Amino acid sequence: xIRLLNVSMMPPxxxxxxxxNLTLSVPQGEFRWLLGPSGAGKSSLLRLLxxxxxxxxxQMDLLGVSVTHASRATLRNLRRRIGxxxxxxxxxxxxxxxxxxxxxLRLRGASERDTRREAFAVLEWLDVAHLADKRPGTxxxxxxxxxxxxxxxxxxxxxxxxxxxxxxxxxxxxxxxxTTFQELIEMGTTVIVATHNEALVHEAPAASIVLQDGTIAxxxxxxxxxxxxxxxx
Amino acid sequence: MSAPVSPGxxxxxxxxxxxxMTLLAGLSLAGLAGVQTLAESWSGAxxxxxxxxxxxxxxxxxxxxxxxxxxxxxxxDVTTVRELSTKEVQTLLAPWLGQVSESAGLPxxxxxxxxxxxxxxxxxxxxxxxGVLPEAxxxxxxxxxxxLNGLGNSxxxxxxxxxxxxxxxxxxxxxxxxxxxxxxxxxxxxxxxxLGAGDLTISSRIAGRAALLSLAGSLVGLLLLSPVITMxxxxxxxxxxxxxxxxxxxxxxxxxxxxxxxxxHVLPRMLLEELGALPxxxxxxxxxxxxxxVLVWLRRLP
Numbered sequence: 001x002i003r004l005l006n007v008s009m010m011p012p013x014x015x016x017x018x019x020x021n022l023t024l025s026v027p028q029g030e031f032r033w034l035l036g037p038s039g040a041g042k043s044s045l046l047r048l049l050x051x052x053x054x055x056x057x058x059q060m061d062l063l064g065v066s067v068t069h070a071s072r073a074t075l076r077n078l079r080r081r082i083g084x085x086x087x088x089x090x091x092x093x094x095x096x097x098x099x100x101x102x103x104x105l106r107l108r109g110a111s112e113r114d115t116r117r118e119a120f121a122v123l124e125w126l127d128v129a130h131l132a133d134k135r136p137g138t139x140x141x142x143x144x145x146x147x148x149x150x151x152x153x154x155x156x157x158x159x160x161x162x163x164x165x166x167x168x169x170x171x172x173x174x175x176x177x178x179t180t181f182q183e184l185i186e187m188g189t190t191v192i193v194a195t196h197n198e199a200l201v202h203e204a205p206a207a208s209i210v211l212q213d214g215t216i217a218x219x220x221x222x223x224x225x226x227x228x229x230x231x232x233x
Numbered sequence: 234m235s236a237p238v239s240p241g242x243x244x245x246x247x248x249x250x251x252x253x254m255t256l257l258a259g260l261s262l263a264g265l266a267g268v269q270t271l272a273e274s275w276s277g278a279x280x281x282x283x284x285x286x287x288x289x290x291x292x293x294x295x296x297x298x299x300x301x302x303x304x305x306x307x308x309x310d311v312t313t314v315r316e317l318s319t320k321e322v323q324t325l326l327a328p329w330l331g332q333v334s335e336s337a338g339l340p341x342x343x344x345x346x347x348x349x350x351x352x353x354x355x356x357x358x359x360x361x362x363x364g365v366l367p368e369a370x371x372x373x374x375x376x377x378x379x380x381l382n383g384l385g386n387s388x389x390x391x392x393x394x395x396x397x398x399x400x401x402x403x404x405x406x407x408x409x410x411x412x413x414x415x416x417x418x419x420x421x422x423x424x425x426x427x428l429g430a431g432d433l434t435i436s437s438r439i440a441g442r443a444a445l446l447s448l449a450g451s452l453v454g455l456l457l458l459s460p461v462i463t464m465x466x467x468x469x470x471x472x473x474x475x476x477x478x479x480x481x482x483x484x485x486x487x488x489x490x491x492x493x494x495x496x497x498h499v500l501p502r503m504l505l506e507e508l509g510a511l512p513x514x515x516x517x518x519x520x521x522x523x524x525x526x527v528l529v530w531l532r533r534l535p
Contacts, residue, residue: 052427054535072432075535080429092240092421099237106238107429115236151428 002026002049002159002190007058009044017056018044019214026192028063028158031185033201034194036211042194043087045211046163049192050084051075063158080108083157085165089148091136097123097147098132104155122150127173141168149177153184160184162193166200178204239435240421242442242523243414247407248450251515254403255454258396259508263465265392266504268385283350283358284372289343291368298346301365308361310352317347400518407522411443415530426534436527440520447519451512462508463493466500 002025009019019041026032034042047053048060051067060067065078083104091100098119105115123129126146136144145168152160160181166174178200181191192209195201201208210218287298298316305314317325322344350358359371415422422435497505 050427051535072535076429076431079427084427090420090424092424094240094421095237102236103238103425104428106236107425107434112236 001028001061001064002192003059003061004055005059007048007055007060009048009053010056011044011053017214019048021058022216024209024216026190028190029185029188031181031191031193031206033206033208034192034211035201035208036217038196040211041214042211043163044214045209046084046161046192046194049159049161050082051079080104080155081158083152083155083160085145085148085152085160085162087163087167089136089144091144091147091151093135093137096133096135097128097139100136100147101150101154104151108155118154119150122154126150142170142173145169146173153180156187156189158189160189160191162191164195164197165193166195166197174200175203237438239425239430239438240418242411242439242446243417244442244446245410245413247410247443247446247519248453250406250410251403251447251450251519252454252457254399254406255451255511255515256457258399258403258511259455259458260461261392261395261399262504262507262511263462265389265396266501266507267465268388268392270501271385273385281352283352285348285350285358285362286370286372287346287348287366288368288370289345291366294346297366298348301362301369302348304361304365305348305350305358308358311350311358312353313349313351315349315351317349319344322347400514403515404518404522407443407447407519408526411439411523411526412530414439415527422531423534426531432528432531435531436524439527440523443523444516444520448512448516451515454515455508455511458508462500463497466497 004022004024007019007022008017010017022045034045036042048055049062051062054060055068058068062078063081065074067075067078070078091097092103101123102115102119105118110118120129120132123132126149128143128146128150131139131143131147136147139147145165149162149165152162166177169177181193182204185191208218209216285301287294287301291297302314302316305311325347326344352358362369362371425435
């Protein structure tokens, strides 16, 4: 469950807010496209939702926790329940693909045996298991993106956020990812995907949040996500 | 190696810095030990000795000197009363009068009688001497002792100041190295933080590495220090009492170890303990400094 009430965000050193008076609510287990032109505030909203920053005004609740005045320990525990696929992948260059992907489970204190089993399952599903011992710097953009997706999925997050998660993927991989999102929703995960890709949105019609100049221009609630099958190869 | 859950420390020149700091700290501690021993010796010797000078033109010099010695010997707290020989008096006065041969003596100048009284407490020797032989001059070495003691204490304070300064520089160096390392890996640190790593998880990994590198650097520093310490110990050997003689060794290694051990034996026990504790102190300081620097840095992240 995501609930924002009159939330504004003004990064330090910036004269005006990049997000203004956002009010929205996304129930648990639902999907939303996050749409809008460049500079509309999509990345800023994702930064708020991934707890990289706190709102400068307003009330924000994530997964039943009030974030606005939460302690560091509360935020730390909340972050472990959130998966994020950043646009720039944010992989740790000194570590192997396996260590990058295993990190969320290790932070939760999972046993090394379980971590290994889960990590290889998700890596195999994303066709990057053979790259487990490689460093991210030696991978292509698509492979790095799949590694970032694997890291976001491994902890079975209650909230999954993705920023242009298909921009380096081939069509078949993008389609598989959409199917995964649908499966996650069915398991109760809330999924929000920011994209410019209209074809992708057309392929999986779902409710959307449209941002414009840091405010919500339109909230289109048209029911659950449904991936159109067989339209792309 | 444990599974990574946070970026480690990029060591840079940390071990080298710690090695040099350990070397400096070791030298300072050795100096401090020397000064302490010297100060104690000065203060002990001066506090428990009094010099009595009887002019050579005192009437009935020999008899009255004998009476004074008898009286002093019977005084409580006085342990020994010794009359310096002519040669000893000449040696004592040599800085002022120059070297003179024993046989020739000092033409036109007769030497005073000098008594050295050793005592354990603080007997009022001035009054006793005045009663028996008013012409005698009592030189209270205690005043000199107090002055020497003051000088010794000043030297000790300087040595401690040097040790403290070295510790402060070491903390500063470790802090700067850790901060540079965190800044260089800022993105990685932020990634693990925003994935839910606790502050202590991040800081402990970096601090653990800092402690390990400080320990290693400090051990190298001690190794560099060992020739200096051995040399110092050899200089002290003639003044040591009861130092065991090195046994005849069977091999070259045995010979080296036996010589080294007998050499180290003359060093003050406290100095050896302090030197032994240096690597642990360096590791502890490295750990604490790294923890503090990383935890403070992480406070900027929400």
